[in-house]
């Protein structure tokens with residue numbers, strides 16, 4: 359005779375996401391199985407980034423380092439970028455998205471290899487399980503032919519990369535975006551020093567591969583979503599050193615960050631505050647010790663939402679590899695060419711944009 363032992367096991371549940379076209383999943387852990395993870399983002403006071411005293415900058419870096427390791431996201435308060443400039447940029451972004459579709463479509467992003475220009479509703483599809491991202495956007499970035507930048511890029515090219523609307527009713531947009539771009543660029547250069555300090559490296563350690571950074575602003579408009587299964591932007595990681603997000607003041611949070619237990623943690627909108635997140639290249643150099651944390655947007659609060667992420671990357675022809683201090687003996691490590699990795703990730707996004715296409719335009 360044998361006794362029958364029955365055990366009941368809870369069905370395992372997972373959160374699914376796409377990381378540059380590569381599907382990933384994370385088990386949802388609750389009760390006793392739950393790990394020690396974060397349930398909110400720390401607020402870090404960035405006044406110290408402007409201090410002439412290295413000890414102040416190092417103290418700031420310690421707080422930043424802990425957030426990068428444990429969360430991959432934090433709020434930067436007292437960042438020093440002019441609040442009126444940020445408000446004016448939001449106003450310009452709002453006005454731009456209110457323009458007639460044909461004026462926006464003049465700069466349709468499928469006309470450029472680097473996806474610059476206007477992206478229409480549902481054309482983006484970062485999570486293939488959705489009907490597309492419920493957002494419209496405008497992407498610009500490093501371009502040696504735009505005089506407002508007045509900076510060379512690598513590899514040197516005189517080919518334009520950005521597209522700008524030519525209609526007089528949109529003339530306000532380009533200067534407004536450039537004021538924001540140049541302010542965020544300067545702040546990002548300082549920010550990179552803090553990340554280097556947080557890794558116990560000299561402040562300028564990453565500067566040699568960030569002399570001509572790849573950069574992007576994506577201005578985004580998320581209408582209120584009515585269908586529970588929709589997303590504003592599907593779950594993903596960012597492919598840059600780090601991202602600075604300015605978001606408009608909606609009553610309910612819309613940006614969400616995935617924690618170690620597979621729970622989406624809301625990012626509360628806070629006035630004059632940047633949301634900062636570690637992205638793939640910082641994860642790479644730290645051998646994964648810092649997290650490039652998965653995030654998404656769901657705009658369920660019934661209000662229009664606008665955001666203006668600034669993505670800051672190394673030089674296009676730079677190479678990144680795991681830093682000495684994170685290498686394990688006997689293991690071999692390969693370097694990644696920044697521009698190649700970047701373009702691979704961008705191409706995945708661009709082809710998912712082109713899937714079965716009602717109203718979708720071919721890449722020209």
Ligand SMILES: O=C(O)CCC(=O)C(=O)O
Nearest residue numbers: 576603605613655665667
């Ligand atoms: O709109 C946001 O708050 C974040 C957008 C985002 O994650 C992205 O554009 O990569």
Ligand SMILES: [Fe+2]
Nearest residue numbers: 594595596653
């Ligand atoms: Fe993102």
